[in-house]
Amino acid sequence: MNISKQIVGYLKSRGLVLASLETCTAGHIATMLAELPGAESCLDVALIAHTRAALARLPGIEPLAIANGPGDAAQNEALARALAEALLVQRAVGREGANVALASVGWLSVGQDGRAAAAHGLAWACRQRDGVSSASETVLFTGRGAEVKRSIARRALLGLPRFVDSLALAR
Template sequence: MDIPRQAVSFLNSRGLMLATAESCTGGFIASLVSSVPGSGSCLDVGFVTYSPTGKAGFLGVRKDTMQQHGLTSEAVAREMSEGALRQEACCAQIAVSNTGVADAVPDGPPSGTQCFAWSYRARDGTIVTFTETKRFEGERNEIRREAALYALSRIEHYFDQQQAQRAKEKR
């Protein structure tokens, strides 16, 4: 199964554009998308915000969110993906974000812990976001690769979820 190709095919078939907001994956999600022919019509922008100041300054992640929940948290992942969609020049309707640890950190989450968010912007500007935490095994770069592939693999799933959620709200 070629996950990046499937993600690009899904995005292109619906005329959607993607933004990425990456920490632990360090641009790997955007790199996987851009490796697929035809990805130029569906990849809008990618942010790599490794540091807390980068997350706050470029994506609007609140310092109190980082302090209260930690950098490896669904709350931070949520603010990263929503922050990417809120950037003035961002044309994407979908953003995916990742923050986590690939190595053991003293007094931190276990190695391989990855937090994700998938945000979807509707025509009226409202944003619906889904988050997950997952743990991957392996060496540092294996964890980063698996996390990037996982992030891409869930785009269509959560797109369908948000479509169902919006349909339910209209009733």
């Protein structure tokens, strides 16, 4: 089964609605899901930001949390986590709003040979009765630009059920 079908099925089976925010993947994560029939029932909003300045203008984000320049791996991970949490809080509009969010933050550095590298921060957040829970990780991706974007999108999507299921186990 492909990842998109797997994730849409997972979201639907648990009554989850996703909000996502992407930087260098430029909407690849949302596109992977939105292409499937019935995805509208489990995809609330997908945001794409190509600059840190754009991220800083999002509601609920502290401007000081967003440094100028590409940032390092730790900054990208912390920023991804803050963005996932803020996006989830911002989208909490009753039963129709998102109850899970993912954020993918990093910028590709393309070399002379066309190969790219990204120290990418990935984060997932989930609304629960007692607030918002979140998790994050940093992963180094290398390869051709398009390969890196696909790898980031796959890792972000596959991390969502792993994260949500870990919350259920922790109860």
